[in-house]
Amino acid sequence: xxxxxxxxxxxxxxxxxxxxxxxxxxxxxxxxxxxxxxxxxxxxxxxxxxxxxxxxxxxxxxxxxxxxxxxxxxxxxxxxxxxxxxxxxxxxxxxxxxxxxxxxxxxxxx
Amino acid sequence: xxxxxxxxxxxxxxxxxxxxxxxxxxxxxxxxxxxxxxxxxxxxxxxxxxxxxxxxxxxxxxxxxxxxxxxxxxxxxxxxxxxxxxxxxxxxxxxxxxxxxxxxxxxxxxxxxxxxxxxxxxxxxxxxxxxxxxxxxxxxxxxxxxxxxxxxxxxxxxxxxxxxxxxxxxxxxxxxxxxxxxxxxxxxxxxxxxxxxxxxxxxxxxxxxxxxxxxxxxxxxxxxxxxxxxxxxxxxxxxxxxxxxxxxxxxxxxxxxxxxxxxxxxxxxxxxxxxxxxxxxxxxxxxxxxxxxxxxxxxxxxxxxxxxxxxxxxxxxxxxxxxxxxxxxxxxxxxxxxxxxxxxxxxxxxxxxxxxxxxxxxxxxxxxxxxxxxxxxxxxxxxxxxxxxxxxxxxxxxxxxxxxxxxxxxxxxxxxxxxxxxxxxxxxxxxxxxxxx
Numbered sequence: 001x002x003x004x005x006x007x008x009x010x011x012x013x014x015x016x017x018x019x020x021x022x023x024x025x026x027x028x029x030x031x032x033x034x035x036x037x038x039x040x041x042x043x044x045x046x047x048x049x050x051x052x053x054x055x056x057x058x059x060x061x062x063x064x065x066x067x068x069x070x071x072x073x074x075x076x077x078x079x080x081x082x083x084x085x086x087x088x089x090x091x092x093x094x095x096x097x098x099x100x101x102x103x104x105x106x107x108x109x110x
Numbered sequence: 111x112x113x114x115x116x117x118x119x120x121x122x123x124x125x126x127x128x129x130x131x132x133x134x135x136x137x138x139x140x141x142x143x144x145x146x147x148x149x150x151x152x153x154x155x156x157x158x159x160x161x162x163x164x165x166x167x168x169x170x171x172x173x174x175x176x177x178x179x180x181x182x183x184x185x186x187x188x189x190x191x192x193x194x195x196x197x198x199x200x201x202x203x204x205x206x207x208x209x210x211x212x213x214x215x216x217x218x219x220x221x222x223x224x225x226x227x228x229x230x231x232x233x234x235x236x237x238x239x240x241x242x243x244x245x246x247x248x249x250x251x252x253x254x255x256x257x258x259x260x261x262x263x264x265x266x267x268x269x270x271x272x273x274x275x276x277x278x279x280x281x282x283x284x285x286x287x288x289x290x291x292x293x294x295x296x297x298x299x300x301x302x303x304x305x306x307x308x309x310x311x312x313x314x315x316x317x318x319x320x321x322x323x324x325x326x327x328x329x330x331x332x333x334x335x336x337x338x339x340x341x342x343x344x345x346x347x348x349x350x351x352x353x354x355x356x357x358x359x360x361x362x363x364x365x366x367x368x369x370x371x372x373x374x375x376x377x378x379x380x381x382x383x384x385x386x387x388x389x390x391x392x393x394x395x396x397x398x399x400x401x402x403x404x405x406x407x408x409x410x411x412x413x414x415x416x417x418x419x420x421x422x423x424x425x426x427x428x429x430x431x432x433x434x435x436x437x438x439x440x441x442x443x444x445x446x447x448x449x450x451x452x453x454x455x456x457x458x459x460x461x462x463x464x465x466x467x468x469x470x471x472x473x474x475x476x477x478x479x480x481x482x483x484x485x486x487x488x489x490x491x492x493x494x495x496x497x498x499x500x501x502x503x504x505x506x507x508x509x510x511x512x513x514x515x516x517x518x519x520x521x522x523x524x525x526x527x528x529x530x531x532x533x534x535x536x537x538x539x540x541x542x543x544x545x546x547x
Binding site: 021043051054 | 451478480481482483488509513522526527
């Protein structure tokens with residue numbers, strides 16, 4: 001997956017989430033766009049990252065929670081491309097890594 | 111009377127009458143009366159006996175034989191039975207009539223343990239059987255009791271609290287029990303209950319939603335619908351009232367720790383606010399720190415859990431409640447709260463909002479780890495097969511549900527992701543499996 005493809009996928013997801021909460025069109029996302037100036041707050045970014053986890057099959061911020069937080073859109077995209085290129089799977093991304101099933105019963109309730 | 115066997119014998123049923131029908135096996139009244147009158151081989155009033163029966167028929171036989179004659183009965187649920195090394199699965203061969211005096215046998219029931227070994231709570235037969243109406247005191251005006259003798263259906267593990275309640279109703283309350291094998295596919299179990307003429311059925315709200323999805327649900331002629339083990343929400347109570355118009359609908363609230371509970375019969379979620387002044391069943395209820403506190407009647411055993419009760423005899427149920435429109439409504443378990451960036455979210459409240467949407471039959475809300483906020487809300491929904499919008503593209507349904515949540519929930523409580531699932535994972539007790547937040 002190239003950087004451009006990843007960036008496009010993130011834009012699609014960003015725009016979809018944006019339109020859920022806003023009537024005006026989403027801001028254009030260029031490499032230099034500062035994330036904090038997009039109008040998305042930390043809750044919105046947390047939701048974006050969760051949605052990208054479902055769409056791309058990876059959550060780079062869960063893998064390295066101590067990483068320097070991205071400031072620009074290009075840096076944000078970089079988190080995903082580094083991870084996806086490192087994996088370089090020949091199989092579809094969604095099937096590459098079994099993800100933890102949050103809904104599996106962790107205990108038996110009486 | 112002090113024991114199940116004595117109370118059962120006092121009913122003096124015809125010996126050939128079938129009291130339990132498991133599909134493969136039948137238990138007659140005469141068989142249970144003989145067991146109740148026999149000495150249990152190899153054990154006496156000092157012994158604690160662990161029971162791991164394969165089905166409810168053998169459980170009834172074991173309890174008829176042992177209750178009132180041993181110190182304690184320990185009931186192993188099916189999922190724990192494999193761990194048992196010294197457990198009785200069925201009654202041994204009988205030799206002697208029992209000539210000793212009846213002792214007060216303690217009933218040890220497994221309760222929710224988050225991990226590892228199960229916890230057992232001690233109960234007294236008298237308090238377990240208290241809510242069972244005897245055939246004599248059935249009120250003719252009560253629609254659930256009118257007409258021919260009730261036939262109870264069993265969907266629970268009979269070795270857990272809720273299942274034992276159903277068994278006691280069947281053995282003491284003048285009814286027959288139909289108990290299809292627990293390993294049958296769920297839809298077939300419902301078909302077996304319908305074929306067995308079941309009129310009274312108790313299940314968790316999660317199981318009731320599955321019942322409503324079973325084709326044979328329309329063949330169930332229920333006069334009593336009982337919900338317990340989880341909070342009964344209004345959309346489900348309304349659906350059940352539509353599906354079973356002839357039934358009385360009761361939702362049961364139980365506190366395992368307090369060893370007691372109460373039933374609400376008006377079909378409205380929560381319970382009447384007046385009960386805070388005057389509660390049924392010799393209980394007392396009050397709200398402190400947004401939690402429900404309960405004071406059980408003095409018959410209830412407290413051995414081993416005295417420390418849970420305050421000086422006035424009240425115990426904190428860990429259930430958070432609110433007052434609304436003359437009702438006390440349940441918000442959720444204190445321990446289930448999900449912390450979303452510092453905001454506390456009750457998953458049960460999010461579930462209640464989703465369930466009010468006409469397309470949703472059932473749903474489960476769980477925490478989803480988030481590096482930014484600690485946790486987010488994730489929802490998994492089962493769509494109502496009877497809803498007109500069923501068949502719409504999943505993306506449209508999810509978008510509609512997200513809009514619904516935006517209208518009805520504060521931002522932190524809105525699911526970040528919604529997934530459509532064919533069914534939910536349930537625990538052995540028939541409750542939605544929850545992940546500790």
